[in-house]
Amino acid sequence: MSDIEKGPDRLYQDLARNLTEELASGAYPVGARLPAERELAVKYGVSRPTVREAIIALEVQGLIEVRIGSGAYVRRLPGSEDLPGFNVSAFELTEARLLFEGEAAALAATQITDEELAEIEGLVEAIARENNDPRGSEKADRAFHLAIAKATRNGAIFDAIERLWDLRSTSPEAALLHEKARTANIKPVVDEHSAIVEALRARDPVAARLAMRGHLSQVIDSLLFATEERQIQEARRAAQAKRDRYARATA
Amino acid sequence: MSDIEKGPDRLYQDLARNLTEELASGAYPVGARLPAERELAVKYGVSRPTVREAIIALEVQGLIEVRIGSGAYVRRLPGSEDLPGFNVSAFELTEARLLFEGEAAALAATQITDEELAEIEGLVEAIARENNDPRGSEKADRAFHLAIAKATRNGAIFDAIERLWDLRSTSPEAALLHEKARTANIKPVVDEHSAIVEALRARDPVAARLAMRGHLSQVIDSLLFATEERQIQEARRAAQAKRDRYARATA
């Protein structure tokens, strides 16, 4: 009955991931009510406090809204509304990362030490292990990118890149889209990461920039692949065109 | 017994807010360990499950990191008023801007409209007027750089660059250094800004990147010129060497 058994660490994280995937898959439409905590507890074979922790995790991320005495309701799904304000899409975030982290990798290639290189190589292996585990998180992935940012020896660069990474969690739409893309696309990331490390080891800034851009370009592609809504399809074409224009201009 | 009273709704939210405020106030430095869950429970007069829920809320937000069997540790300071600028020198800030704004200018060159171009040209004149006035501020300068960031059509890029610009105000030393540099060096900035606009008007990404980097490179030079302290002299040489290495590698 339970898809989660011997979760390595915190159970609530596994459960939260499961629920997030169900939300992304559309099992619960917008506005729908999730099963009661007690039901989820028996369904997933965990205790009610654990269910509550997972619920709270989703609530903090803005994915659901809990109404006392009533239940937990789905808040928003990707593409449902285009708030003209500060809502930064997953595409914009990743495009920004492509630019900034590309330059950071180039700078890091001229600064990196053997120790940092070894640490980053270890993270690549950790990422591979994460990808083999369907329930794997992306902690190692985050650590990988931040380690490169740190190798620039520039706190401002590190801060900006860390912020960009964490920004994706603040937008429910972006978080869901990334989750969909992650579960749908688990293949070539290892090779891409290896290429980045290779360039860093060679202390080749140009190659490092290219490898990092290639990697994040793939991420954008997987995001596009995970996008289905028609509204987003427009943005998809626009983003693609923009990226092509920029890439051609800097080739 | 408890400092938390008012909130009729979820207790864990009140607790989480309290803890966040304590983190922001610096009561727990980065890397420090928070009191054990059982201690927090008695301290705030709530049960341990409630404490756990608050802890998890902070963890999901990335404020703390929970290590099994060890405790909860402070990760970073809350979003808006966190002070990464404390350790970030004016040199690092400007170096980051050199990288990021260079790319932003390149991307903007492929996106910019005639209207935006006209606005930016107007800002160049405003900068010239500002420089002629010894008491002039740098509002137009800021507006100039942000207008280019906005022309990328990417909110994440705009946000990151705006943040980098504003970060200089968070460090008194950095602000002072910038002020000294500004008053000591007022001549070529107009030409540099004109060169950027020229490249944008030509829709030439490579030229735009080069012009922006050249401008911010000049800013770094003026910062170095305005630096007198011996301690900084070391950083000066290091930064100069790093920049040279990067520039050579990307020429």
Add this chain to the structure above:
DNA sequence: CGGTTCCTTTTGGTATTACCAATTTTCTTG
């Protein structure tokens, strides 16, 4: 018959207790 009231049920909110597992500390012990 329609609407209101009230009670019962359901659901989330919190507390209590207990026990397990990982970690850290302390104290043996060679």
Add this chain to the structure above:
DNA sequence: CAAGAAAATTGGTAATACCAAAAGGAACCG
């Protein structure tokens, strides 16, 4: 003094109970 084992500490999870808010339905009243 160091290595290793035992104890204390800490987070992780479970089970249970009770409260308060909300929802649903039945009884009551107009």
